[in-house]
Amino acid sequence: MTIHCPQCNAQDIIKSGFAKNRQRFKCKQCNYQFTSFSKERGKPLWMKLEAVLMYMSGMSMNATAKILGVSAQSVLNWVRDFGEANYEKPTPESAVVVELDELWHFIQEKKNKLWVWKAYDRNTGRLIDWELGSRDSRTLGHLLERLSQWQITVYCTDNWKPYQQLLENHPDAFHVISKKETIAIERNNSDNRHWFARFHRRTKVVSKSKHMVDLSMALFAKFRVNGSIELLRNWRLTLLS
Known part of the structure; x- marks a missing residue:
């Protein structure tokens, strides 16, 4: 079984001793150390992006949370974080x-x-x-x-x-x-x-x-007016493939 680095997903992995009687590995790309029993914390990126896409397609956060099987607070956090990371207005010209x-x-x-x-x-x-x-x-x-x-x-x-x-x-x-x-x-x-x-x-x-209203306006402007939401849809499909 090929082991991937949970940090950068690289496959250039070497053994690096033991931790609590478990084999420890080290990624030669990013130097991240982990055990073979390490579990990824939180929800996968594709699910977070799916929640954002649902939000920008007219669904409420509560409805999105029920469909994805998570809490409404989680959806709020994902949308808020994505909105803050993508908040921008056109440069004056x-x-x-x-x-x-x-x-x-x-x-x-x-x-x-x-x-x-x-x-x-x-x-x-x-x-x-x-x-x-x-x-x-x-x-x-x-x-x-x-x-x-x-x-x-x-x-x-x-x-x-x-x-x-x-x-x-x-x-x-x-x-x-x-x-x-x-x-x-x-x-x-x-x-x-x-x-x-x-x-x-x-x-x-x-x-x-x-x-949140301001962030919603930023998402509307960037992906529904000034740009295309298809970029996000394609990114999500890439993560699922």
């Missing part, structure tokens, strides 16, 4: 037309409203930034402050007052107020609600922390 809109959400209960302000680049079809907070000028201001690093020519929004207050006399970009010019980001909002259970309009899935 030029963007001719950017659509802005806000997505309604809540924390714990519906009276604790949380708004997700989003910036969508119409030309590239990318979600370039987002901000979580209240539906006011202060939250929008945080988003616009970061967007100032982009070379934006036109902002397209609806007629919500904060947009008018902060963009009416914008020195570098033209402001267009029209529902007809925010169709793309409205479609993006629909995708947002479709692919993540926590964003469904009518759901028993409840967000309990702002941090």
Whole structure:
């Protein structure tokens, strides 16, 4: 039987004495020492990735946990860790037309409203930034402050007052107020609600922390808007083969 290193999966293994009367081995690739009775701790990587894929396909963490036979807390930990490792936003560059809109959400209960302000680049079809907070000028201001690093020519929004207050006399970009010019980001909002259970309009899935909402937005942007989830599916299949 071929012995593999549990650390790096290499096969270049040599004997390295005994530990508690058990043969000990040493990996010549990474110098990791182990016994032939060593057991891998925790769940396999493919299962963790499967949980993330289920989460990004509209399933709740509780439902995912039941299918995989693990705890909901384990699924939460896996999704959180994966989200933090893959948290990124596009690097500022030029963007001719950017659509802005806000997505309604809540924390714990519906009276604790949380708004997700989003910036969508119409030309590239990318979600370039987002901000979580209240539906006011202060939250929008945080988003616009970061967007100032982009070379934006036109902002397209609806007629919500904060947009008018902060963009009416914008020195570098033209402001267009029209529902007809925010169709793309409205479609993006629909995708947002479709692919993540926590964003469904009518759901028993409840967000309990702002941090997890932010990580969910990062996963949505990277794998459902700006990139492809097929990369993760192929990686999972490789681990199973």
